Amino acid sequence: MPVPWWQDYTLRIVLSGAALLGLTSGLLGSWSVLRRQSLLGDGIAHAALPGVVLAWMLAGRRDTGILLLGAAAAGWAGTLLIQHLVHGARVKEDSALGIVLAGFFGLGLMLLTWVQHRPDAGQAGLETFLFGQAATLVARDLVWVGGTAVMALAACLLCWKEFKIVGFDREYAASLGLPVRRIERLLTALLVLGIVIGLQTVGVVLVSAMLIAPVVAARQWTHRLSSMVALSMVLGMVGGVGGVLVSAGSERLPTGPCIVLVTALLVAFSLAFAPHRGLVAAWRRQRNSRRALDHDRVLAALQALAGQHPQEPAHAHPEAVIRGMVPGVGVSVVLRNLERRGLARPEGQDSWCLTPEGRSRRIHRTGMEETR
């Protein structure tokens, strides 16, 4: 009998790692999405490759701490170069990001082939780096992931107000005398750390989704930054844990992509069903207001018709006449609804008149302006 997942030691490690990673990326991604730098994470992730390979070459062995250090250094160098490119000359941010991304990654590839030529080269770590290998997480890695999570949380709690102001309105923050550049640098440094620990789990290409998806999902449920960040952390964790469980359920489902797809499902669900910003809610709001407007227009048409017969207020008019007065409205359905609300009643074959209540009803949105 197979061991259930909560008793499987390896799986527990992987689950904790994915949960911590989801939490960290949900937290740090909030700031990069808020600052409209969603794609910076992708750039940093690619830029980290030469650092990983160099650290590996210098250390001579695959030690998680050293590799992470190298990745962080290279990622940081990449962001600095991007900033220099943008400030130094006429280079737009997206171009600078793309150039640094491809150039650094290319450099990493060159170094990697060089390492592989050396006689003492072990297994190439490229596959792990590109696609992540959550399954290879060991307890010692958890210390790094957990440490980063704690650090990121502490920094965000300590500098909450500063991050918030800089995130929403950079110019205002500067006018308050806040050290905007230093705060931004701190945010970027945290982002680099978060990405570097994500590399090992989901890989280069997918890190950016880990940063963006929980935030976009959380954003749909709330308007407050604090609740958005909290929810984004929770959703990141849910995505991580869910992805690991899904991939553990089958032999040939790689973990990183599973995490991304599960988190993407959370986004799709949130986009569709969130109470206010959700697309279904928006569609229903629109439908309800259109229906209310249709009712009022038909009611107004009936009142106008009744006004033509002051002596005989209950004079009935054929439905076709009403339909001619309010083009584009499903008149028969609306009439039946009006009947249910006690505002109109049918009279003979397809003719309608107003009840006393319908006659006295005041209408604010007539929609008749253009027909007059």
Place this chain on the structure above:
Amino acid sequence: MSAPLEISLIAALTAVACVLPGALLVLRRMALMSDAISHGILPGIVLGVVAGGGVGSPWALAGAVLAGMVLVWLVDLLVATGRMHGDAAIGLVFPVMFSAGVILVARLGGQAHLDTDAVLLGELAFAPLDRLVLGGRDLGPRALWISGGVLLAGLLLVVSCYKELKLAAFDRDFSEAQGLRPGLLDRLVLVLTCLTCVAAFDVAGSVLVVALMIAPAAAAWLLVQRLGSLLGVAALLGVISVLSGQGVARALDLSLAGSMAVCCTLVFLLVFLLAPRRGVLARRRHLQHNRDRFAVDLLLVHLLQHEGQPGEDGPDHLTGHFGWTGSRAARTLRQGEREGVLEVEDRRIRLTGAGRVRAAEAMVRG
């Protein structure tokens, strides 16, 4: 033809083919769509490969183009909901599609014979082995024909819509007002990007594609102003980059795609530093020139105001009065002497006639 020569030819053709959509993307500030598309087409390629043939087969090409279109459509759709910004939508969609691709590879790996490394990194070194043979005749490497075909498609688009593309790139609102449908053009450019990514993908891999699309165009944009010359210069820079990359890779026996991408970036960085007017050094020189000129003006006006008053015209007075450092003061004095607007004689600064005129002009200028 020898294999290295064929590789050079394929690489150069691919570089030029990449430059056309790349330059338009860079101008429209959609450069990262190249990154997104080159990753997001993976599921299409996998399905195409499963349907029949290798990575370069027509099925894979069709699947990839289709996947690219789906990606563009999804990004548009997400942005149109008004619930997120464009960059978030891009950063969300392409990893999801890439994930789907990776999972497909893992599930169908046995049937697909697809190495994800190869997809990301390209197999340029093996491109000459895959020949196009028609009716028993060897027509050269297949990649050469594919790259050439895509280049032709790109040229066709650029030549036939040159005016419209130019206007859409430089003044979108105006082109919209003129009824030139910049949105439709964007879509066409993205289709071309998909096609190019797919063609380049086989030989170059997705990372080199990004380098080829963005770096030469961004570099050319620092050198020239006009769209036509931008395309020409970018193509030239792209070819230089890939050929030098090939040289480096052969000399040091390193990854071909990697060193080409690095050379693209290095060529860009060189241009970034040295471009005659918009390069970093030129801008710094220009700034320094203005600063020097202003300092001399300031000094001249000061001297004119206090002419004849002792104590105001000693070189040591400058550091206190203007808050200049010693070297700054010395530099300004040297500059002024060189321009013949002032003279220093036994530790007193005097205006020359030309200096008096220039000080008066500077005061009028304000």
